[in-house]
Amino acid sequence: METGPLGTTVDRSPPAVDRPPLVGRAAELARLSAVSAPALLLVAGEAGVGKSRLVSEFRDRPDAREGHWLVGECLPLREPFPLGPVLDALKGIDVFTPPVGRVDRVDVFPRIRAGLAELGPAVLVVEDLHWADEATYEFLRFLCRGLPPKLRVVVTYRPESVRMERPVVDLAGYLPRWARAVETTVRPLRAREVGELAARLLGLTKVTDEFAIRLHELTGGVPFVVEEVARALPAEPAPRLADAPRSVLDRLTAPVALRGSIAERLATLPPAVREVVGAAAVLAAPADEELLGRVAGLDAETATDAIDRALAHGLLRQGGPGMLATRHALATRAVIDLLAPGDLRRAHRNAAAALAGADPVPHARLARHCRHAGLVEDWVRHAEAAATRAIALGDGDTAVDLLADVVAAAGVEIDVRARVASLLSRAAQPGLRHGEAVSALRAVLAEDDLPPRRRGEIRFGLGMLLIAQSGEASAGRGELRAAVPELPDRPDLAARAMAALAIPSDSSGTITEHLAWATRALDLLGSFDDHAVHTAVHVNHASVLLYSGDPAGWPVWRAALARGTTPEARLHLLRGASNGADAALWLGHDARARELLELIPTLVDEDPALYTVRLLDGARLRLDLAAGRWDGLAERVANVRAGAGAHRLPQLDVEARLVAAELALATGSLADAEVDLRTVAETGASLQIPLMTAAAAARARIALSGGRADEALALLTPALDAVRRQGNWVWAAAVVPLTCAALASLGERVRASHAQAEFAEAVAGRDAPLADAAVRLAAGHVARKASTGVDEFGAAAALFDAMGRPYAACQAREETAAVHLGSGDKQAMLDVVAVYTALGARWDAARCAQVLRKHGVAPRHRGGRRGYGDALSPREEAVARMAARGSTNKEIAEALFISVRTVEDHVANALRKCGVRTRADLPWDFPRSS
Incomplete structure (x- = not known):
């Protein structure tokens, strides 16, 4: 701040809006605020830890605003202007005129102190005192000896950069007895605080614990580095970044500001210090002095002195008793970036030589050093050894990191790359690093001189990755079909390929073809003896039976469960349990789905990095949606989508998006539902048929509620045709009843009756409660107002009750209530409104309430209206979202079952509350109301 001639206070700092949020500094801020004048406040901390930010927050506190704030900054100049920071702080103050030419301490120092005393209450801030010129430092000593009674002096500095001949804390020794000296050390943030800061910088409510911990490892808890990382994150939707510990954060380079800060410190130090810091960065793990010295190429005495200096300047830290490392992971990357290529290569060679004799041999570390040192044969040897060890420990992602670069390296012989590619394909299947593996496998398959015996193995691995993880199921199935004839000498892999082709993972093929693949895989089991592969084949046989609603599916699954006795076989059981839970939900066996989800932790340790365990999140969301457990569901969906985006799991993202859409539709966020449903529909042929039918059903419900039966039929027909082509009719449970309703609404009851009959015949004898309920619902729509329709709707509702699906049961009862309403019985519809309201299904409750109003009944509102200030x-928010997206008042009224006048009122309220003037300025992406 500056003080003008009339004593007005002018703030010369950047606007507060540009400042990063202050996190984890409550104790330090309270300590500073508690000190009254006269006082010396010493604020210490390493570079970027937030000293200036803390002082800025201190300045803005009500108890510190009185009087003048005078701020000067010491700069890292080779020949700074004497007393420059103090003179800069005093600019604009009439009580002192800066001298021209040389600073006469005897004349100037007393005049400045007298001027400060005349100001009354004041705070003099000198930033970065470790860079101060001699005159500034001498003036502060002089000032402290006679500190004016209404002055507080605030000094910030880096302890590691202070010269030993003039320690900053000595200033406290010059204070008179009536003045106070307080030292505050600003520490790095803890992992939880790093997460809070990151969330606020990214505009999120919170980030996951995994993200916060990894970000803390990368940044060492230094706020400046956290802020730089937040700025450097790719331009993706923030929720996708909230759960990105490896796929996003590990790909970041060191921010340029961090590199500049480290370069500035290294430039002032002897070459030996740069060598040991570079050695620590190359090792990328805590090391003792002897190892650092060997990698740096220094003798013991020189290395010890250099390490001491590096520690004193905050370039190294103690990573444990006698162990040294760089400040944090991003500092490691910054130092690597600053090393010359020749120096980097030499340091890696030294590291490889130093670690070669360790026991046990650190293969993973040696692989990295040999690669960067250009020792290709040693790199491949150590990478394979480390990857084999990682696979044995269940850490496929680490194995992928080690192997993918070998497979993709043009300088490695093709026979070697082919051998490593086979190992890579096995390593990648249970993990999440499939993108790197897919790219490497495709590259090696394109080689003309690839050994034939390896081609089938590699193609099998690629197909398994594509079909399971990469959202390329059709391409994966193509690779597996091509691999089968290429594996004459590997019946175990051929059986695995056939078993994978048995799973209906996309809309291609028919259920008959899937069952045929399962049979072919079973027939191969007698030609080899591999317990894990036998388990995998039986698991997939059970899975295809379950997906088709075959009554034999569950007995076959229980038999497969008894087979898994080895760790690898139990991984296949984990996948089978995932398939079973997925199938059970589409069949309507919700209790069985829940049992399978509870079984999974007993099969294997539930590692959150496992691909299959991640996919189970989608089943859990669908189960909660069906069971009416909607409290906090939107937040859980957002977290799952964050993980799916971060780890590139498109199928999980689609599944979670569909749950979000169906929840938004029920709770009245129609605009959000329509956006998500369109996105799901645009996924195309790679979309699994159950997801396709569910999305089509939700969109058709919206159309039918608006009286657009022809539009609903157009949405439902492609999904129904896909089911008809595949032949697995249990997956049509979502679309057949709505198809019958649309046809009946259009007066085509004969077509509706044929559709219901075709479906009923196709699912007869299937073990699929959801299909049974759909048969009854479809029959109810065909009969509609007849007593038969009431009975069919009632039977469907009872089936949904048995499944534990209260929302679906209420929808069936709504149809019954609509029939009763036509004959004058209004209580049934009132009961339906009450159930919808209790569930939180605001859209459905509003629709039914509108029907009641047309019959002269106003549903009773229980309790007073919540005040939102x-x-x-929720209703204003729903209206605002639709208005922001361009919907007219009439369109909004029809969609939300309210009057146009009510829409006008809600729009007006939303404009006022959001502080905008036009509908186009309304936000459409604000958090949804609970």
């Missing part, structure tokens, strides 16, 4: 109510 300046926040948008």
Whole structure:
């Protein structure tokens, strides 16, 4: 701040809005605020830890605003202007005129102190005192000896950069007895605080613990580095970044500001210090002095002196008793970036030589050093050894990191790359690093001189990755079909390929073809003896039976469960349990799905990095949606989508998005539902048929509620045709009843009856409660107002009750209530409104309430209306979202079952509460109301 001639206070700092949020500094801030004048406040901390930010926050506190704030900054100049920071702080103050030419300490120092005393209450801030010129430092000593009674002096500095001949804390020794000296050390943030800061910088409510911990490892808890990382994150939607510990954070380079800060410190130190810091960065793990010295190429005495200096300047840290490392992971990357290529290569060679004699041999570390040192044969040897060890420990992602670069390296012989590619394909299947593996496998398959005996193995591995993880199921199935004839000498892999082709993972093929592949895989089991592969084949046989609603599916699954006795076989059981839970939900066996989800932790340790365990999150969301457990569901969906985006799991993202859409539709966020449903529909042929039918059903419900039966039929027909082509009719449970409803609404009851009959015949004898309920619902729509329709709707509702699906049961009862309403019985519809309201299904409750109003009945509202103050109510929010996206008042009224006048009121309220003037300025992406 500056003080003008009339004593007005002018703030010369950047606007507060540009400042990063202050996190984890409550104790330090309270300590500073508690000190009254006269006082010396010493604020210490390493570079970037937030000293200036803390002082800035201190300045803005009500108890510190009185009087003048005078701020000067010491700069790292080779020949700084004497007393420059102090003179800069005093600019604009009439009580002192800066001298021209040389600074006469005897004349100037007393005049400045007298001027400060005349100001009254004041705070003099000198930033970065470790860079101060001699005159500035001498003036502060002089000032402290006679500190004016209404002055507080605040000094920030880096302890590691202070010269030993003039330690900053000595200033406290010059204070008179009536003045106070307080030292505050600003520490790095803890992992939890790093997570809080990152969330606020990214505009999120919170980030996952995994993200916070990894970000803390990368940044060492230094706020400046956290802020730089937040700025450097790719331009993806923030929720996708909130759960990105490896796929996003590990790909970041060191921010340029961090590299500059480290370069500035290294430039002032002897070459030996740069060598040991570079050695620590190359090793990338805590090391003792002897190892650092060997990698740096220094003798013991020189290395010890250099290490001491590096520690004193904050370039190294103690990573444990006698162990040394760089400050944090991003500092390691910054130092690597600053090393010359020749120096980097030499340091890696030294590291490889130093670690070669260790026991046990650190293969993973040696692989990295040999690679960067250009020792290709040693790199491949150590990478294979480390990857084999990682696979044995269940860490496939680490194995992928080690092997993918070998497979993709043009300088490695093709026979070697082919051998490593086979290992890579096995390593990648249970993990999440499939993108790197897929790219490497495709590259090696394109080689003309690839050994034939390896081609089938590699193609099999690629197909398994594509079909399971990469959202390329059709391409994966193509690779597996091509691999089968290429594996004459590997019946175990051929059986695995056939078993994988048995799973209906996309809309291609028919259920008959899938069952045929399962049979072919079973027939191969007698030609080899591999317990894990036998388990995998039986698991997939059970899975295809379950997906088709075959009553034999569950007995076959129980038999397969008894087979898994080895760790590898139990991984296949984990996948089978995932398939079983997925199939059970589409069949309507919700209790069985829940049992399978509870079984999974007993099969293997539930490692959150496992691909299959991640996919189970989608089944859990669908189970909660069906069971009416909607409290906090939107937040859980957002977290799952964050993980799916971060780890590139498109199928999981689609599944979670569908749950979000169906929840948004039920709770009244129609605009959000339509956006998500369109996105799901645009996924195309790679979309699994159950997801396709569910998305089509939700979109058709919206159309039918608006009286657009022809539009609903157009949405449902492609999904129904896909089911008809595949032949697995249990997956049509979502679309057949709505198809019958649309046809009946259009007066085509004969077509509706044929559709219901075709479905009923196709699912007869299937073990699929959801299909049974759909048969009854479809029959109810065909009969509609007849007493038969009431009975069919009632039977469907009872089936949904048995499944534990209250929302679906209420939808069936709504159809019954609509029939009763036509004959004058209004209580059934009132009961339906009450159930919808209790569930939180605001859209459905509003629709039924509108029907009741047309019959002269106003549903009773239980309890008083919640006050939302300046926040948008759920209904105002729904209206605002649709208005922001361009919907007219009439369109909004029809979609939300309210009057146009009510829409106008809600739009007006939303404009006022959001502080905008036009509908186009309304936000459409604000958090949804709970």
